Amino acid sequence: MDEEPLVRWDWIARNWSTGRVGSISSLLVDHIVMSGLPIVLGLLAALPIGLACVRWRRLYQPTAGVMNVIYALPSLPVFMFLLPLTGLTKATVIIPLTFYAVAVLIPAVVDGMTAIPDHVRQSAVAMGFNPLRRLLQVDLVLAMPVVLAGLRVVAVSSISLVSVGALIGQGGLGNLFTDAFKRDFPTPAVVGIALIVALALVADGALVFLQRMLTPWARVRRSA
Amino acid sequence: MIRFDGVTKRYADGTVAVDHLDLEVPTGEITVLVGPSGCGKTTSLRMINRMIDPSEGRIMLDDVDVRTIDPPTLRRGIGYVIQQAGLFPHRTILDNIATVPYLLGWDRKRARSTALELLERVGLAPEMARRYPFQLSGGQQQRVGVARALAADPPVLLMDEPFSAVDPVVRASLQDELIRLQAELHKTIVFVTHDIDEAIKLGDRVAVLRVGGKLAQVADPATLLAAPADGFVREFLGRDRGIRRLSFVADTGLRLRSDLVVPVTSDLSRVAGVAADVESPWLAVVDEDNRPLGWVAPADLPRAGTLRDVRPLPYGTFVRGKDSLRTALDAALLSPSGCAIAVNGDGRVIGVATRESLDEALALAASEAPEPHDAPVREDADG
Ligand SMILES: Nc1ncnc2c1ncn2[C@@H]1O[C@H](COP(=O)(O)OP(=O)(O)OP(=O)(O)O)[C@@H](O)[C@H]1O
Numbered sequence: 001m002d003e004e005p006l007v008r009w010d011w012i013a014r015n016w017s018t019g020r021v022g023s024i025s026s027l028l029v030d031h032i033v034m035s036g037l038p039i040v041l042g043l044l045a046a047l048p049i050g051l052a053c054v055r056w057r058r059l060y061q062p063t064a065g066v067m068n069v070i071y072a073l074p075s076l077p078v079f080m081f082l083l084p085l086t087g088l089t090k091a092t093v094i095i096p097l098t099f100y101a102v103a104v105l106i107p108a109v110v111d112g113m114t115a116i117p118d119h120v121r122q123s124a125v126a127m128g129f130n131p132l133r134r135l136l137q138v139d140l141v142l143a144m145p146v147v148l149a150g151l152r153v154v155a156v157s158s159i160s161l162v163s164v165g166a167l168i169g170q171g172g173l174g175n176l177f178t179d180a181f182k183r184d185f186p187t188p189a190v191v192g193i194a195l196i197v198a199l200a201l202v203a204d205g206a207l208v209f210l211q212r213m214l215t216p217w218a219r220v221r222r223s224a
Numbered sequence: 225m226i227r228f229d230g231v232t233k234r235y236a237d238g239t240v241a242v243d244h245l246d247l248e249v250p251t252g253e254i255t256v257l258v259g260p261s262g263c264g265k266t267t268s269l270r271m272i273n274r275m276i277d278p279s280e281g282r283i284m285l286d287d288v289d290v291r292t293i294d295p296p297t298l299r300r301g302i303g304y305v306i307q308q309a310g311l312f313p314h315r316t317i318l319d320n321i322a323t324v325p326y327l328l329g330w331d332r333k334r335a336r337s338t339a340l341e342l343l344e345r346v347g348l349a350p351e352m353a354r355r356y357p358f359q360l361s362g363g364q365q366q367r368v369g370v371a372r373a374l375a376a377d378p379p380v381l382l383m384d385e386p387f388s389a390v391d392p393v394v395r396a397s398l399q400d401e402l403i404r405l406q407a408e409l410h411k412t413i414v415f416v417t418h419d420i421d422e423a424i425k426l427g428d429r430v431a432v433l434r435v436g437g438k439l440a441q442v443a444d445p446a447t448l449l450a451a452p453a454d455g456f457v458r459e460f461l462g463r464d465r466g467i468r469r470l471s472f473v474a475d476t477g478l479r480l481r482s483d484l485v486v487p488v489t490s491d492l493s494r495v496a497g498v499a500a501d502v503e504s505p506w507l508a509v510v511d512e513d514n515r516p517l518g519w520v521a522p523a524d525l526p527r528a529g530t531l532r533d534v535r536p537l538p539y540g541t542f543v544r545g546k547d548s549l550r551t552a553l554d555a556a557l558l559s560p561s562g563c564a565i566a567v568n569g570d571g572r573v574i575g576v577a578t579r580e581s582l583d584e585a586l587a588l589a590a591s592e593a594p595e596p597h598d599a600p601v602r603e604d605a606d607g
């Protein structure tokens with residue numbers, strides 16, 4: 001045991017891409033899919049719900065309450081609860097993560113929209129924007145920095161949370177942890193942690209890049 | 225022309241913001257709505273472009289009820305400027321100005337070249353075009369706001385306290401700019417302010433509203449100052465309304481004297497004689513081009529040399545036939561002589577308005593401004 005090194009590079013090389021299920025590269029792809037889908041689906045769901053909450057303010061408090069409760073639920077029992085419905089599939093992991101994403105993104109959409117100065121909104125109306133065009137060309141664009149900040153939180157937490165799915169055999173790179181425990185062999189765990197952290201950094205970096213591309217007006221403000 | 229026909233606005237909570245307003249806004253003129261906070265100025269303005277719909281009455285725009293026009297279409301034909309400029313933070317200055325042309329479906333190139341023209345027209349450098357709004361000062365943003373409102377060349381402009389968030393110096397230059405633009409463009413402008421001085425400076429007509437949304441008086445500025453309809457209007461016009469009214473009295477009633485003017489080449493030995501002949505302790509000195517240099521008191525001067533050897537004292541001028549009696553009076557107050565130097569459009573001296581002639585002109589102005597008999601002085605009643 002004390003002869004066992006923390007990382008055995010030959011093991012990594014042998015298991016990187018075997019073409020079989022369970023190779024490191026296929027786990028990486030799984031991980032990207034299982035964390036990426038909730039981000040995208042979460043955004044798609046949070047946008048209309050958030051906009052509805054802005055339009056009808058009375059919806060917001062109850063919606064936020066429900067979302068907070070969902071966010072507070074520990075993921076493991078939720079997986080267990082979903083198991084009879086979705087089985088040992090990726091969906092069992094993707095569904096709760098999507099709900100978490102929605103819970104974070106609804107307030108981001110609402111905050112982003114309500115942070116738009118009233119005079120800007122009023123002048124858009126006065127210029128003769130019709131409602132749809134105003135939403136797409138003014139309101140959503142101006143809400144983008146806050147929504148993107150929410151997305152960064154969601155991306156990193158999704159990437160990290162996917163590994164919990166390892167408990168039902170659907171943890172993406174998280175499967176490497178269970179593997180390491182079962183075999184009392186640290187290399188897979190180290191590889192898993194390293195790749196998850198790297199993935200989170202890449203995703204966050206990509207979102208920061210996106211933010212700079214899409215909101216140059218906000219970037220200049222920061223550096224000014 | 226815009227016409228308010230018995231317009232009332234009652235908000236959902238029962239507040240009556242505008243009460244049976246009848247008002248005509250003539251084409252090509254600046255009509256100012258002025259009044260204390262909460263008197264319904266913004267509400268009245270926004271009913272014109274249907275950001276608010278009236279509870280009663282109607283608003284006619286060139287004899288068409290605005291309620292029959294689809295709001296976005298109506299608004300694209302009416303420029304709108306507000307206090308904080310309301311620029312879009314995410315669009316460059318150029319694209320901000322081109323907003324309405326884009327909405328109207330102009331092609332990008334035409335929209336942008338129009339926007340660039342307007343940028344210069346409101347006095348901003350073309351380098352500003354690619355900046356974002358937060359990179360501009362408040363005064364510059366306000367200019368962009370005006371350019372944006374003008375971009376699609378709408379016949380009507382609505383301006384809601386557009387200059388009240390900037391410092392007084394910038395405000396004065398923005399006001400001058402608006403007067404200059406209006407002289408070229410002849411838009412139908414409804415301008416809202418709570419500043420009576422701004423109203424009087426800019427308005428061809430000024431409508432004074434009182435809290436509760438009632439029209440107190442509408443008149444041209446000179447009439448308003450000379451004959452306020454009631455105690456409220458008088459109070460609102462402020463204490464120095466008499467002085468301010470002089471801004472609207474032409475200087476043509478001022479008698480000018482040309483015998484008080486001496487060229488700078490005059491020998492000092494003769495200047496005292498001139499002063500004695502014209503019976504004035506002061507003489508105005510002009511250069512070879514007949515431009516003013518200042519005042520001298522011959523009694524205090526040495527006897528040798530020419531006027532070139534002495535330093536004349538400060539002076540004030542007014543442009544004959546263009547400036548008002550107020551400017552002439554101001555010019556007089558800037559001179560130790562108490563007299564104002566009259567110049568022509570080229571800045572050449574054509575004479576001097578003495579204290580006696582100013583006095584006559586003031587007396588004439590006062591006699592032409594009787595308080596109307598049906599509006600007795602009652603400073604204490606509403607005040
Ligand atoms: N949406 C609204 N609901 C209820 N009352 C309103 C609403 N908007 C304005 N009011 C009220 O109507 C009255 C007139 O408001 P308005 O904004 O037209 O005044 P204003 O003359 O523009 O004032 P200010 O100089 O402060 O801008 C005020 O008493 C105001 O409180």
Ligand SMILES: [Mg+2]
Pocket residue numbers: 265266267384
């Ligand atoms: Mg107002």
